[in-house]
Amino acid sequence: TGRTRPERLLQYLQKNGTRGDANNVVDTIDRFCGTVEWAMNVGGEKGKIVDKVVLETNPGTVLELGTYCGYSAVRMGRLLAPGSRLITLEMNPAYAKVAKEVIAFAGLDKQVEVLVGSTTELIPQLKKKLDIDTFDMIFLDHWKQSYLPDTKLLEECGLLRKGTVLLADNVICPGTPDYLQYVRSSPKYLSQHFPSVLEYTNAPDGLEKSVYLG
Numbered sequence: 485t486g487r488t489r490p491e492r493l494l495q496y497l498q499k500n501g502t503r504g505d506a507n508n509v510v511d512t513i514d515r516f517c518g519t520v521e522w523a524m525n526v527g528g529e530k531g532k533i534v535d536k537v538v539l540e541t542n543p544g545t546v547l548e549l550g551t552y553c554g555y556s557a558v559r560m561g562r563l564l565a566p567g568s569r570l571i572t573l574e575m576n577p578a579y580a581k582v583a584k585e586v587i588a589f590a591g592l593d594k595q596v597e598v599l600v601g602s603t604t605e606l607i608p609q610l611k612k613k614l615d616i617d618t619f620d621m622i623f624l625d626h627w628k629q630s631y632l633p634d635t636k637l638l639e640e641c642g643l644l645r646k647g648t649v650l651l652a653d654n655v656i657c658p659g660t661p662d663y664l665q666y667v668r669s670s671p672k673y674l675s676q677h678f679p680s681v682l683e684y685t686n687a688p689d690g691l692e693k694s695v696y697l698g
């Protein structure tokens with residue numbers, strides 16, 4: 485009966501999930517998307533790669549571009565060390581509202597903060613607004629044509645440091661050709677591709693991990 489897909493996803497979670505259990509929230513959303521209604525969460529297969537990169541990086545500060553329903557914010561937030569922070573940007577207020585409820589349901593509302601607005605508006609304000617100097621990790625999963633301009637904006641705003649890990653979803657499907665070309669050819673990045681499949685399907689997709697060299 486939820487009017488939108490995010491609302492239906494949230495209703496399914498509230499009915500079938502275990503409040504306060506972030507692992508269960510991830511599995512419950514994956515079950516909804518695998519059996520009831522596809523949604524553009526990074527999903528279980530690519531999610532295992534995200535988990536590995538988060539655990540290896542052990543970031544104190546994470547910036548996510550594109551919250552949607554909060555699935556990847558919960559997926560990454562559940563692996564962060566106490567005191568670490570994940571900031572996630574969402575420009576659609578209705579999606580942000582659902583995401584905040586999903587994140588609270590998972591018990592991660594202390595570690596994860598949802599900011600509503602566009603990257604061009606929010607990224608230049610982050611240092612002041614959050615008292616954060618640089619991010620240890622960036623997860624890109626918003627509009628695919630925004631990955632490249634927003635990466636350049638992050639560089640210009642001094643939000644990246646030597647070693648910051650950029651992890652980008654969907655570099656194969658729907659694809660982010662200009663971003664891929666940039667991070668693979670620029671001397672400022674060391675990039676590695678992780679082939680996988682598009683969430684809840686067997687279509688080819690992949691993640692790109694790019695370390696900023698400063």
Ligand SMILES: O=C(NC/C=C/[C@H]1O[C@@H](n2cnc(C(F)(F)F)c2)[C@H](O)[C@@H]1O)c1cc([N+](=O)[O-])cc(O)c1O
Pocket residue numbers: 524525526549550551552553573574575576579601602603604625626627628653654657658682683
């Ligand atoms: O289009 C896809 N994702 C676009 C994702 C878009 C999401 O990012 C938000 N956003 C936009 N700007 C901002 C910021 F940062 F400015 F605040 C946040 C949008 O409101 C939306 O919730 C996609 C599509 C497929 N697919 O199979 O078609 C599969 C996927 O995994 C995908 O991520």
Ligand SMILES: [Mg+2]
Pocket residue numbers: 524525526625653654
């Ligand atoms: Mg995606």
